[in-house]
Every structure is written in C-alpha cells, then in structure tokens.
Amino acid sequence: AAVTAVAEATCRIEPGDRIAVSGASGSGKSTLLHLIAGLETPTSGEAEWPGLGGDPRRPPGAVAMVFQAPSLLPALDVTENVSLPLLLCGHEPAEARKRAIAALELLGLDELAGRLPEEISGGQAQRVVIARAIATRPVLLLADEPTGQLDTGTAAAVLDVLLAAAAHLDAALVVATHDEDVAARLGTRWHMRDGHLRTGWAAPC
Numbered sequence: 001a002a003v004t005a006v007a008e009a010t011c012r013i014e015p016g017d018r019i020a021v022s023g024a025s026g027s028g029k030s031t032l033l034h035l036i037a038g039l040e041t042p043t044s045g046e047a048e049w050p051g052l053g054g055d056p057r058r059p060p061g062a063v064a065m066v067f068q069a070p071s072l073l074p075a076l077d078v079t080e081n082v083s084l085p086l087l088l089c090g091h092e093p094a095e096a097r098k099r100a101i102a103a104l105e106l107l108g109l110d111e112l113a114g115r116l117p118e119e120i121s122g123g124q125a126q127r128v129v130i131a132r133a134i135a136t137r138p139v140l141l142l143a144d145e146p147t148g149q150l151d152t153g154t155a156a157a158v159l160d161v162l163l164a165a166a167a168h169l170d171a172a173l174v175v176a177t178h179d180e181d182v183a184a185r186l187g188t189r190w191h192m193r194d195g196h197l198r199t200g201w202a203a204p205c
C-alpha cells in the first residue's frame with residue numbers, strides 16, 4: 001500500500017543554518033532529510049538546490065548525510081573508511097588518504113587512524129562517520145538521529161564534533177533528533193507531525 005511519509009513540507013535552508021528536526025517516530029523526519037539530500041524525489045512539489053553551483057533542479061554532490069547507526073565498512077580501517085568517498089569522487093589514493101587524515105585530525109580522531117571499526121567504541125565510530133561525511137567538504141551536512149544509540153555524554157561529544165565540522169566547512173547543518181538536549185543546541189527548530197512540517201516551532205514551556 002502507498003504510504004505518505006511527507007504530506008506537506010515547505011522549507012528553505014540558508015548557508016550557516018543550524019536546524020533541529022523533531023517529531024514522533026514515523027512522522028517523516030528521515031524522509032524529509034532524504035528529500036533534502038536528493039536521495040528521494042518528491043511525488044509532487046519540488047526540491048531545489050540553488051546557490052550550490054550546477055543545475056538547481058539536480059541533487060548536488062555537496063551534501064553529506066550521517067545516519068543513526070554507524071555505517072563503517074568492517075574490513076577497512078578508519079583511514080580507509082574516511083578515504084572511500086574521496087576515492088569514489090575520483091581522487092588519487094595518496095590524495096584521498098591525505099585528505100582523510102586531515103579530516104580525522106580536524107576532529108581529533110587521528111589516533112584511531114589505523115584501527116578497524118570493531119576496535120573502536122560506538123561514539124568513536126559515529127565521530128569517524130562524521131569525518132567521512134566532511135572529507136568531501138560538503139556545504140550541507142544532514143544527520144539523521146546521529147546520537148540515537150549513544151549515552152548522554154557521548155551524544156554531547158558527537159554533537160560537539162558535528163557543530164565543529166559544520167563551522168569549519170561553513171556548512172549548513174540539519175539534524176533529525178528525538179533528543180531535546182541535542183535540539184536545544186541547534187539554533188532553529190522544525191517539527192514534523194504526521195508528515196507535515198512546521199518551521200518556526202518552539203518547544204512548549
């Protein structure tokens with residue numbers, strides 16, 4: 001049966017925005033992020049990416065996404081995992097490795113460089129995923145429940161890294177989250193309810 005995951009969403013993301021998307025499970029947050037990333041196409045309406053160069057109606061490469069579950073390839077070490085999108089973008093292996101190490105250093109993760117995913121914690125893995133996301137220097141960073149599987153302290157540390165990465169890249173950051181502490185640290189609040197997006201939403205006192 002057809003599912004309407006997002007029924008109505010009118011929104012605009014500006015450079016430098018820090019946006020939290022809250023809403024109940026199943027309200028359409030992930031689908032909204034996929035639409036913004038160009039991973040899914042709206043069945044009606046339009047998604048456009050003006051100001052990023054290229055055709056504004058085509059999804060740009062300058063968008064990176066961080067998912068809830070750390071998604072590192074188990075057979076590759078941390079540096080190789082972070083290098084992978086750079087290799088897929090056509091960089092030479094030596095250049096990809098150099099940029100991957102720079103991304104790890106930026107986030108204070110260089111000591112993990114040679115470890116396999118099974119040799120690092122969940123919080124460290126999520127930070128490595130962020131390093132991988134920023135290695136290609138995106139101008140828009142999307143994160144779907146990036147702290148959902150982490151304890152409070154680790155979640156705060158992962159958000160520190162996301163904010164630092166976005167600031168370093170001068171990128172906009174949009175985070176779907178159930179975590180009020182995470183949402184409170186982002187400037188703008190959006191709320192999804194039953195597939196409808198409300199922007200300018202403020203938490204009730």
Ligand SMILES: Nc1ncnc2c1ncn2[C@@H]1O[C@H](COP(=O)(O)OP(=O)(O)OP(=O)(O)O)[C@@H](O)[C@H]1O
Nearest residue numbers: 003004005006023024025026027028029030031032
């Ligand atoms: N590929 C799909 N096929 C069928 N239904 C889907 C698909 N993706 C999402 N849905 C449905 O669309 C609705 C919105 O899902 P979505 O994952 O966007 O919500 P969400 O707010 O991110 O949920 P959660 O917080 O649990 O991750 C849900 O009813 C979900 O079951």
